[in-house]
Amino acid sequence: MGKRANGEGSLYQRGDGKWCASLRYEDPTTGERGRKTFYGRTKTEARAKMKAARDRIDGGGPVRDSSATVAQWLAEWRQTTLAASSRKATTKANYGCLAKRHLEAGAIGAVSLERLRPADVERLIIALRARGLSEATVQRVFNVLRMALADAVRDGLMARNPAAAIAQPKVARKEARFLSQDETRRILEAARRTRYYAVLATIAALGLRRGEALALRWADVDLDAGTVHVRGTLARIDGELVVTEPKTAKSRRVLALSPGMVRLLKDTRKKQLEERLRAANIWQEGGYVFTTPCGTPFEPRNVLRALTTAAEHAGVEGATVHTLRHSAATMWLENGVNLKAVSELLGHADIRITADVYGHVSAEVARAAVTASAAAIGL
Template sequence: MAAAWLTTHTRIRPTTLRSYQIHVDRHLVPHLGRIRLNDLTGRHITAMIDTMAATVNRYGRLPTPATLHRIRATLRSALNAAIREGLLTDNPARHIEVPTPRRPHAQVWTTGRVHTWQETGQRPTVAVWTTDQTAAFLKHVADDRLAAMWWLIALRGLRRGEAAGLRWVDVDLDAGILTIEQQRVANGSTVAVAPPKTAASRRLIALDQHTVRQLREHQRRQRAEQRTASRAWTASGYVFVTDTGQPLHPDFLTRRFRHLVHDSGLPPVRLHDLRHGAASLAHCAGVDLKAVQAQLGHSSIVLTADTYTSVLTDLLVHAAEATARLVLAAAKRNPERRHHAP
């Protein structure tokens, strides 16, 4: 049933379809494929979840609650389709309990965490550089041909697919703005051009003067590469391309970033973690959370606050110091008095 259900999905994102396919092929069919649809019960599904929760993957790790939740959601969706087609009257996956997934909070690469990583190799699931570490990385990649892209992601928080899908027609360097109108989405070795992730992701992003200068220099370099490539050049119209004008595969950005981070000697972060850092940098610079939400293209300010405010170390320290100063100043204005019981 689940395999047949997949063939009906023609209007979903390629990455989502690929995720469904993995769930069906690796988990649902092996565990439930021999059970007739009408015989499927909640006990079968619970047994599958329990077995999966105790089985390590090819990397030697147990599946996370979020992974189990997504697989259960895929099965539930397929069984709902069976109900709509009259093949079932009830969804046995509806009441199955799965551990609630928790969004991992980003942690700053403090001196202590850097030492622990250097000694043990342990690192946070989601890690964010300090302002100084971000500046050190951007200085390290200043001569990289994609330096403007790293700067743009680190300061303005573009997603990987948004950076790969950015076109010159979406950029107005004179006005200092760009618009996110599309993204390039990887599906294995192929890449599809798709709308932004959500309606809120289709957004306008203001550019500071340094970023504008970075993009102008990048444009001059790209034109020089075009002259060198001559007839081999592909006029794709994208801002960030290969040295022959071909658009970039999003996975290449991830690999390139990983190599540059390793080469820099800085503690490791993922490419997507630069987006976390961009939010933190903006908020610490005095940008209110609502503006950060708009910059990142989040549909809810709750998501922005829950995901990123945990890394605002400098801002929280400043708030603590300011609160203490307020109380100490009040104490000086009001000398200590002895209070006597009546």
């Protein structure tokens, strides 16, 4: 419940000709009484300012927005509201990084909450684009600011959220970059003699996200049944490698292993046991499938470097670890796996995500099917 204004307040003219409007109010939550004075060159101007304040109070807002700067509020927001939220640790870390890098350190960070206007948010968007940031990053920064300001309104620091009046920056949909089967084979062949071959091959075969593959533990793998359970994702958060919950509820899934994948993982397990014996007391047992020579999980950035190096040796441009995931999905679709099944294999939260990313592939598959059926009846 917000503050209620008491009466109409008082209105008078000072000796210098300026008009003053004094508003008394009481906060029903704390019982504290307050008074706010507004000034204007005319009686009408002073009265309008008082009325605006009374409307804010009656609507549950503060009589006046906080004088704290956007940067000061964001710093507090990161340590309180964001930290206490139920969002994934990786999401919190990402939001915090975006806030510090692009908002607190930027021009908008120096603006006080009481002076922040929708035009300031629009200038932020223009400035981010001018710096060459991707539209996806611009959108994420905007969303972080909008969330933080919404919480400032909730906490009574602002009456309205200036970012809520601005349309979210759009991100043009891009078709996923994918590799041909030959390109994927060449990259894996180039990586075969490295210790990263097994994890890259697993991502390419199962369409896993990098973090999902690195979080796999032997307890998640049943080599006899030929299955693997995806239960978490590994990422570096605040300097530590941490396994968190999967990206979405549907990211928790069970995937079938081909005979070749079973052989690969058995070989990986055998080599790991040999390394464990050699490492002796420096071995750090975490139960991970893909590890360093001392048993710790792979550093995500090193897996990316290994893929990039292999791609260069294979003469393949524009490949990333995520490209292997896209390529697996594309091959499934091209081999007749329906879109719903591919969505489940990828662990997408909604089949519409799969359709957006791989719509061009499924359309080509549909065209090929129609052409083949027409040819079969002589058309």
